[in-house]
Amino acid sequence: MLYFLGVNRYRLYFILLAFFYLPGLQLSAQSRQQDSLYVFDLINKADVFYNGGQYDSALLYCRQAEDWSVRNQYKTGQAFALIKTGEIYIDKDELDKAAKSAEAVNKIGLQQHDSLVTAIGWLQQGQVQLYSNQFDAAIKLYEKCLQYYLKQHPTRYSGLAYNDLGYCWGRKGDLSRQAEYLFHSVRVYENYFPEEAGELGAAYNNISTVYYGLNDMNKAIEYAKIAMKYREISGDAGLLSVSCCNISQYYISISKEESEKYLKLCEQYAVQSRDERRMIHSYVTAYNFYYSNNRFAEAYQYELKSIAGLEKSGKNPAMLSRRYIGAAICANKLRMDSTLILGYFRKAKGMLDLLKDRINYRDYFWQLSDYYRNAGNYQEAFDNYKRYINYRDSIVSDNTKSSIAEINTRYETEKKDKAILSLNNEQQIRQLEIDKQKAIIDGNAALALQKQNEIDLLSKTKELQEARISQQEEELVKKELIATANQQQLQLANKEKQLQEKTIRNQKNFRNFLLAGLGLLLLLGYLFFNRYQLKKKLEQQESLLAMRNHISQDLHDDIGASLSNINILNELARRNLSQPEKSAGYLSKASEDIQRISESLSDIVWNINPRYDQPDTLFIRMKRYAADMFDGKNINSRFEFPETESGFQLSMTQRRDLYLIFKEAVNNLVKYSGATEALVQLKVTDNQLNMLISDNGKGFDRTSLRAGNGLHNMEQRAGSAGGQLSVRSAPGSGTRIELSMKIG
Numbered sequence: 001m002l003y004f005l006g007v008n009r010y011r012l013y014f015i016l017l018a019f020f021y022l023p024g025l026q027l028s029a030q031s032r033q034q035d036s037l038y039v040f041d042l043i044n045k046a047d048v049f050y051n052g053g054q055y056d057s058a059l060l061y062c063r064q065a066e067d068w069s070v071r072n073q074y075k076t077g078q079a080f081a082l083i084k085t086g087e088i089y090i091d092k093d094e095l096d097k098a099a100k101s102a103e104a105v106n107k108i109g110l111q112q113h114d115s116l117v118t119a120i121g122w123l124q125q126g127q128v129q130l131y132s133n134q135f136d137a138a139i140k141l142y143e144k145c146l147q148y149y150l151k152q153h154p155t156r157y158s159g160l161a162y163n164d165l166g167y168c169w170g171r172k173g174d175l176s177r178q179a180e181y182l183f184h185s186v187r188v189y190e191n192y193f194p195e196e197a198g199e200l201g202a203a204y205n206n207i208s209t210v211y212y213g214l215n216d217m218n219k220a221i222e223y224a225k226i227a228m229k230y231r232e233i234s235g236d237a238g239l240l241s242v243s244c245c246n247i248s249q250y251y252i253s254i255s256k257e258e259s260e261k262y263l264k265l266c267e268q269y270a271v272q273s274r275d276e277r278r279m280i281h282s283y284v285t286a287y288n289f290y291y292s293n294n295r296f297a298e299a300y301q302y303e304l305k306s307i308a309g310l311e312k313s314g315k316n317p318a319m320l321s322r323r324y325i326g327a328a329i330c331a332n333k334l335r336m337d338s339t340l341i342l343g344y345f346r347k348a349k350g351m352l353d354l355l356k357d358r359i360n361y362r363d364y365f366w367q368l369s370d371y372y373r374n375a376g377n378y379q380e381a382f383d384n385y386k387r388y389i390n391y392r393d394s395i396v397s398d399n400t401k402s403s404i405a406e407i408n409t410r411y412e413t414e415k416k417d418k419a420i421l422s423l424n425n426e427q428q429i430r431q432l433e434i435d436k437q438k439a440i441i442d443g444n445a446a447l448a449l450q451k452q453n454e455i456d457l458l459s460k461t462k463e464l465q466e467a468r469i470s471q472q473e474e475e476l477v478k479k480e481l482i483a484t485a486n487q488q489q490l491q492l493a494n495k496e497k498q499l500q501e502k503t504i505r506n507q508k509n510f511r512n513f514l515l516a517g518l519g520l521l522l523l524l525g526y527l528f529f530n531r532y533q534l535k536k537k538l539e540q541q542e543s544l545l546a547m548r549n550h551i552s553q554d555l556h557d558d559i560g561a562s563l564s565n566i567n568i569l570n571e572l573a574r575r576n577l578s579q580p581e582k583s584a585g586y587l588s589k590a591s592e593d594i595q596r597i598s599e600s601l602s603d604i605v606w607n608i609n610p611r612y613d614q615p616d617t618l619f620i621r622m623k624r625y626a627a628d629m630f631d632g633k634n635i636n637s638r639f640e641f642p643e644t645e646s647g648f649q650l651s652m653t654q655r656r657d658l659y660l661i662f663k664e665a666v667n668n669l670v671k672y673s674g675a676t677e678a679l680v681q682l683k684v685t686d687n688q689l690n691m692l693i694s695d696n697g698k699g700f701d702r703t704s705l706r707a708g709n710g711l712h713n714m715e716q717r718a719g720s721a722g723g724q725l726s727v728r729s730a731p732g733s734g735t736r737i738e739l740s741m742k743i744g
Helices: 014-020 026-051 055-071 075-091 095-112 115-131 135-150 156-171 175-192 197-213 217-234 237-251 256-273 276-292 296-313 317-333 338-355 358-375 378-395 398-442 445-512 517-575 580-608 615-632 652-673 711-720
Strands: 636-640 677-685 688-695 723-729 735-742
Touching: 026 055, 026 075, 055 075, 075 095, 075 115, 095 115, 115 135, 115 156, 135 156, 156 175, 156 197, 175 197, 197 217, 197 237, 217 237, 237 256, 237 276, 256 276, 276 296, 276 317, 296 317, 317 338, 317 358, 338 358, 358 378, 445 517, 517 580, 615 636, 615 652, 615 677, 652 677, 652 688, 652 711, 652 735, 711 723, 711 735
Parallel strands: 636 677
Antiparallel strands: 677 688, 688 735, 723 735
16 A cells, blocks of 8 residues: 655754854854854764664764763754754664653753754654654644744744644544645745755655545646655655655556556665665555456565565554555455465454554455455444444545645645736736837827836836735844844843852852962952953843844834735735726835835844944935935035044944934924925034034924824934933924934
């Protein structure tokens, strides 16, 4: 029967993970980076031997990586050495050792507050339960690791977890959930890791077995051939053998020639792989082919080969139970002794009672009923047939089929919609270009202009689609910023703990050298100086963390909301394509939002760039911005700024707040004042920076001023920067905005 690949074999991209986990604090960055590179280089070597089937050599490098990490207190390296160790033990079917490795990984993850490591620990514990045929326990662990981290943060481990979870539900006879999680696995790999051909091949192959269970051979063949294309890219002969074996099985009831063609390929790849599991699978496929063509003697010999291999390995009791059933029905066709036939059935039943496998129970009772019917024992035949019906109806019902069809339709629709939308836009634009050229040739200027307007409209629609893709990318950037901020917070806590431990040690040293006067004074001076340096570094880290949190909040609150608005406007434009003027209005509003997002991102990037730490660059940017704004409204402006080498410094936060207050004040002046003259003045005296922005416009009465002009935001920013903002205005008397701020 079919071989379902329950676990995708995956490679760890260790160098990337190494740099992700490097500590961010400058004090120990260089030494920790060297530790990380050394440890993950060892794990990489282990991975090479593991992929070549040399497990002992792979385990040796894993132990070296783990020992080094323990000696150097490098928990991340220790965790990933144990992850690779667990993967090797799972492949060797040494599940007790794999369980211990997975528990150790999970423990390190919880201690270090490392969500990814914690989730991988639960994932590997789930794999141990899966291979122990404890499907309920495995399901709980897979769902736990997905909910905890892997569902919200797509990684290769997410695709693996979804794939294994689908396999578990399939073994429990729930084809709907099996299909649901397998399509989740495919989405993860296609959307985030399309280069992972091996994993995509495994997921598609598993989906094909769902349709085989529904007896939908055309769908089964379709997905199995997709799986085979990916496996040809990955070049894994063993997995190519699996795909060919499955396709051969699917073709049995459709085309004898195609079935035999893929059987030969299955055997060829199995021999090439030198993997006993693939050879057993090819024996099973040969049995199915020969049995379906009434060549029972040949089929029986292949079945005996598969049983011998499975009994020797002891690794796949579910498949072995099916092979006992196959041997029984083939022996019956050859009219062998009834004792031998019933002996095979008893062996199958004994294994199924341990596995509680509903699909295999279904087939067992069907074949046993058929045996008793041919033997003339109609009561036993009837009793076993009723049991077969109960299991069949519990596995595949009309609801199951419709549910799986809905899952498949949703997946295919998502995939095709993206391609169709892009293709339709391109085709429409090309057709409109042709129509426009025809109108020009015919001298119909009005029609040519109409076609050009339609072309512009579709082009803007395409731009908005690209903006939506950019939105998704920016969401990923936002998540990375938040993750980095969290990582920095954990590192800060670790440094505080180190500082406390060092303080205790210093106190002990103080007591030990109390009687040595000069030595005591030198030691105290060293200790206070060292603590001062650490305190400064902690303050720098806290400032950096606050800035990153602020950037993350800005991205979420301002830019995230604007992108959502763009998405809505895009949808409205699409729905009103038949009304070009209305649609163009929506697109125009969306374009304004895109421009504003671009300016906001530019301000954020400029503010955090260390190249612009000097006040001179800030003043140049302020002059350029104000000059552009005033020129656009024909306002005569005068700028008075400090000398270029004024010798003072502004912090990142002060620079940001000063620029945003200035920008808001200039915007308000240009939009609302109606002025013809404007003055922008900056003065620096001692530790004080004073800014004045005045105009000769119409002014306003602040007591009756409605909300929305940004004055409240300006006052808040001035307060957070430790400054004071004064706004003086009256109707007909212009406006005068003054800011005073302390600088260090």
